[in-house]
Structure formats: C-alpha cells, structure tokens
Amino acid sequence: xxxxxxxxxxxxxxxxxxxxxxxxxxxxxxxxxxxxxxxxxxxxxxxxxxxxxxxxxxxxxxxxxxxxxxxxxxxxxxxxxxxxxxxxxxxxxxxxxxxxxxxxxxxxxxxxxxxxxxxxxxxxxxxxxxxxxxxxxxxxxxxxxxxxxxxxxxxxxxxxxxxxxxxxxxxxxxxxxxxxxxxxxxxxxxxxxxxxxxxxxxxxxxxxxxxxxxxxxxxxxxxxxxxxxxxxxxxxxxxxxxxxxxxxxxxxxxxxxxxxxxxxxxxxxxxxxxxxxxxxxxxxxxxxxxxxxxxxxxxxxxxxxxxxxxxxxxxxxxxxxxxxxxxxxxxxxxxxxxxxxxxxxxxxxxxxxxxxxxxxxxxxxxxxxxxxxxxxxxxxxxxxxxxxxxxxxxxxxxxxxxxxxxxxxxxxxxxxxxxxxxxxxxxxxxxxxxxxxxxxxxxxxxxxxxxxxxxxxxxxxxxxxxxxxxxxxxxxxxxxxxxxxxxxxxxxxx
Numbered sequence: 447x448x449x450x451x452x453x454x455x456x457x458x459x460x461x462x463x464x465x466x467x468x469x470x471x472x473x474x475x476x477x478x479x480x481x482x483x484x485x486x487x488x489x490x491x492x493x494x495x496x497x498x499x500x501x502x503x504x505x506x507x508x509x510x511x512x513x514x515x516x517x518x519x520x521x522x523x524x525x526x527x528x529x530x531x532x533x534x535x536x537x538x539x540x541x542x543x544x545x546x547x548x549x550x551x552x553x554x555x556x557x558x559x560x561x562x563x564x565x566x567x568x569x570x571x572x573x574x575x576x577x578x579x580x581x582x583x584x585x586x587x588x589x590x591x592x593x594x595x596x597x598x599x600x601x602x603x604x605x606x607x608x609x610x611x612x613x614x615x616x617x618x619x620x621x622x623x624x625x626x627x628x629x630x631x632x633x634x635x636x637x638x639x640x641x642x643x644x645x646x647x648x649x650x651x652x653x654x655x656x657x658x659x660x661x662x663x664x665x666x667x668x669x670x671x672x673x674x675x676x677x678x679x680x681x682x683x684x685x686x687x688x689x690x691x692x693x694x695x696x697x698x699x700x701x702x703x704x705x706x707x708x709x710x711x712x713x714x715x716x717x718x719x720x721x722x723x724x725x726x727x728x729x730x731x732x733x734x735x736x737x738x739x740x741x742x743x744x745x746x747x748x749x750x751x752x753x754x755x756x757x758x759x760x761x762x763x764x765x766x767x768x769x770x771x772x773x774x775x776x777x778x779x780x781x782x783x784x785x786x787x788x789x790x791x792x793x794x795x796x797x798x799x800x801x802x803x804x805x806x807x808x809x810x811x812x813x814x815x816x817x818x819x820x821x822x823x824x825x826x827x828x829x830x831x832x833x834x835x836x837x838x839x840x841x842x843x844x845x846x847x848x849x850x851x852x853x854x855x856x857x858x859x860x861x862x863x864x865x866x867x868x869x870x871x872x873x874x875x876x877x878x879x880x881x882x883x884x885x886x887x888x889x890x891x892x893x894x895x896x897x898x899x900x901x902x903x904x905x906x907x908x909x910x911x912x913x914x915x916x917x918x919x920x921x922x923x924x925x926x927x928x929x930x931x932x933x934x935x936x937x938x939x940x
C-alpha cells in the first residue's frame with residue numbers, strides 16, 4: 447500500500463450543539479502522525495459526533511475562539527474540505543447506510559469503491575483493482591467473502607468488509623467508531639492484528655477498556671461532551687481502568703413492573719424449529735435446526751460471525767420462511783391464522799430496526815410502531831398509543847427524547863428506544879439480536895436487569911450474544927451454532 451502523507455489534526459476549544467443540546471464542550475485535542483488513540487466514553491458522551499467532526503461530516507459551533515485545523519503537506523487548513531478523502535471513517539452509521547439504500551454489492555465491489563473513493567461501484571473492477579481489493583480482504587482474513595453480497599453477510603462480517611474498504615482509500619487517518627462491537631473473538635483478533643500491522647494513525651472508540659488494542663499509544667476519555675483525560679497510554683490506563691468500574695446508572699433503571707409481560711404465560715411450547723433450512727439468495731444459511739423453547743425459559747444463541755444467529759431469530763419472527771420439509775411451530779398459529787396474531791405477543795430487538803426506520807420518525811413514533819408490529823406508521827398515533835409509548839420511554843429513561851429522531855440519538859440511546867418499542871407491547875416472547883452490542887457498561891447492566899426482570903415475571907427470551915458476560919443471570923438454555931448447524935442445544939453448560 448502506498449504510504450499516505452502525514453496529517454495532524456488540532457481541535458482548539460471546539461464545541462457542538464444540536465437542537466439546543468450540548469454535544470461537545472470546548473474540546474482541546476491534537477492528533478499527531480504515528481499516534482494510535484483509544485477513545486473511551488459512555489453512550490451519549492459524544493464519541494461519534496467527535497469523530498464525525500474530525501472527519502468533516504459535522505461542523506462545530508461558529509465561535510470566534512474555537513478552531514479546527516489540519517496540517518497537511520506543511521500547510522495548515524482551517525476546514526477539512528480539501529482533506530476529507532484522506533480521512534476514513536468506519537462506524538455503525540456507515541454500515542446502516544448500505545442497508546437503508548439497499549446497496550447490496552459484493553464484498554470485493556464494496557472494497558473497490560474504496561479504491562475509487564466513491565459510494566457505489568463505478569463499473570466493473572479492472573484486473574489491477576481486483577488484485578488490490580483482494581489484497582485488502584486478505585489483510586483481514588476474509589477473502590472467502592469476496593463474491594458474497596454485503597447485505598447477506600452477518601453484521602460482524604459487514605464491518606470487516608467496510609474496514610477493508612477504508613484501508614483501500616489509503617487514508618492518512620482512520621476513525622473507527624465502535625469497530626469491535628458485534629465481532630466474535632476470531633474476527634476481533636483479525637482486526638487487532640491488522641491495526642498493529644498498518645502504519646496508518648487511528649482513533650478507535652469503544653465502551654470496553656478491555657478491548658484496547660496492544661498497539662494503542664494514547665488514551666482519551668469523553669464524559670458528557672468533555673474530554674476529561676488524554677495522554678500516553680502508560681500514564682492514562684491505570685486511572686481509566688479504575689474509573690471504568692464506576693458510573694451513573696441510566697435513568698429509568700429502578701422501575702421494572704409496567705413493562706412486564708401481559709400475564710404469566712402458560713407452561714408448554716411457545717415456539718419451536720423442526721428441522722428447518724433457511725436459504726438467502728439461494729445460499730443455505732441454516733441447515734437442519736431443531737430446538738424447542740418453552741414458556742419461562744431464557745435461551746442464548748452464540749457462535750461466530752456468519753454462523754446464522756440473526757437469520758434464525760428473524761426466521762422465528764417470520765421474516766425468513768424455512769425451506770420445504772422443515773417447519774416453525776408457534777403457539778396458537780394453525781393453517782389459516784395470520785402471522786400477525788403471533789406478533790401480538792412476540793417482539794424483536796434487532797440491528798435492522800435501528801437502520802430501517804423512516805428518516806423523520808420520532809422516538810415516540812418508533813415506540814408506537816411496536817404496538818402495531820410495523821416499521822413506520824400508516825397513520826397518526828392515537829391518544830392511547832401515545833400514552834403507552836411515552837410511558838415505555840419514561841421507563842427506559844428516555845422521556846425527554848420522545849420528539850427526537852432515532853438518528854439524532856447516540857447508538858446506546860437508540861438501542862434503549864428499541865427496547866421500549868419491544869416492551870411496550872408487553873410480549874410473552876422477546877427475541878433479542880445482539881441487544882447489548884455497542885453500548886456502555888452501565889446501560890448493559892440496566893438492560894440485563896430488564897431482561898432478567900422480564901423472565902422473572904413469566905416472560906420468555908431468545909437472545910444472541912458474542913460475550914459471555916452479556917448473558918442474563920436467568921439464562922436457562924443455550925444454542926451453539928457453527929456454520930449454520932447446531933453444535934449444541936440444551937440446558938446451559940456451566
């Protein structure tokens with residue numbers, strides 16, 4: 447890879463407001479060539495907006511004393527307009543963008559857009575471009591994905607493809623927003639090796655200090671929009687490790703009863719998969735899956751990226767029908783009964799719900815859509831729906847954000863909106879696809895408490911996760927998937 451020209455970024459007293467809310471407050475930060483920064487902070491601390499401000503995607507408040515400057519080829523620039531192609535940004539929002547626009551290109555074509563620095567392919571890749579794109583995929587150990595369509599990959603696999611695309615732009619600075627969230631241990635190791643080998647300076651934001659890459663040189667912590675600590679890794683890590691063990695509990699963490707399931711479920715089978723195969727784009731994603739979930743159980747699905755966890759959850763919900771020869775049993779559903787009857791007592795929290803909602807829907811409207819089991823609304827919310835939705839948002843500590851759009855919230859705040867959307871239905875069965883990925887330690891704790899309280903009240907949960915420390919305390923069963931097949935299904939192994 448051709449060596450990029452060095453780039454220095456200097457933020458001097460920079461602030462950012464959105465809708466009269468303080469997002470960033472007088473940030474002083476200097477990024478030098480050769481530095482590799484870990485950026486820590488909770489949900490809503492401002493990490494994503496800070497990275498986007500550096501990248502030039504958002505503009506700081508126009509204050510006379512604040513400056514955002516870039517040193518490039520011995521010349522200072524007061525704006526990033528001439529340099530945005532030399533700063534690569536990878537984060538959940540860029541990943542969601544492909545979902546929203548239906549950009550379902552092959553992995554090698556996506557990496558090729560990095561070579562041309564475009565959003566979509568500019569035509570077939572030439573021979574030299576194809577070789578280069580394969581090289582970037584090889585760097586991350588994912589050449590086997592080259593011919594696969596992006597939207598058919600797991601969320602973790604998509605993230606690695608987009609990192610390969612970012613590397614293909616040959617940037618002078620990599621901005622990596624929650625890059626490690628949703629990756630299994632093998633894929634995390636591949637990313638860490640790639641970051642250690644590349645000579646590009648980077649900033650990696652995360653909620654988990656234990657995910658710090660060994661090649662990190664500097665650490666900073668952002669709290670409520672203020673950069674409280676920053677400096678070399680050796681001087682910052684001991685203090686930050688201690689500080690990461692404490693934090694304020696998100697609002698709404700003490701009251702759990704009003705979002706409990708509507709009545710304790712009768713014993714017996716709620717949902718079961720009987721020898722199901724699921725194909726997406728003519729490719730088998732799940733093969734011969736058999737398992738039965740009874741009322742009151744809490745199942746955790748686990749397995750590597752691409753093992754089929756998301757596909758299985760969405761198949762249970764009814765988004766992906768099984769192939770002929772297999773069937774999904776759902777309590778109360780017999781031939782002639784519409785799927786909507788099942789969805790009156792089953793709710794789902796999944797990443798696609800965070801990327802798919804209509805752009806102008808508010809948090810309140812998104813929660814109301816949970817009452818209708820829809821994405822978007824086909825009519826204005828009724829007074830009763832609004833009352834229930836506002837109550838669910840208040841339970842999740844989000845009452846003040848009712849009028850804001852999902853994309854204006856932090857990733858963790860948006861995830862709590864999706865929990866409110868699911869629980870407002872007061873379902874008997876809750877399907878959770880990586881619900882704790884990309885959120886801070888305090889919010890993870892609160893949401894785990896919500897899940898445990900839901901099960902204690904008689905609810906049933908099927909949840910996927912890559913991290914054992916995310917498993918609810920009331921986990922009773924586990925399903926281990928490997929390459930779309932069942933490795934183990936049964937009572938949780940201690």
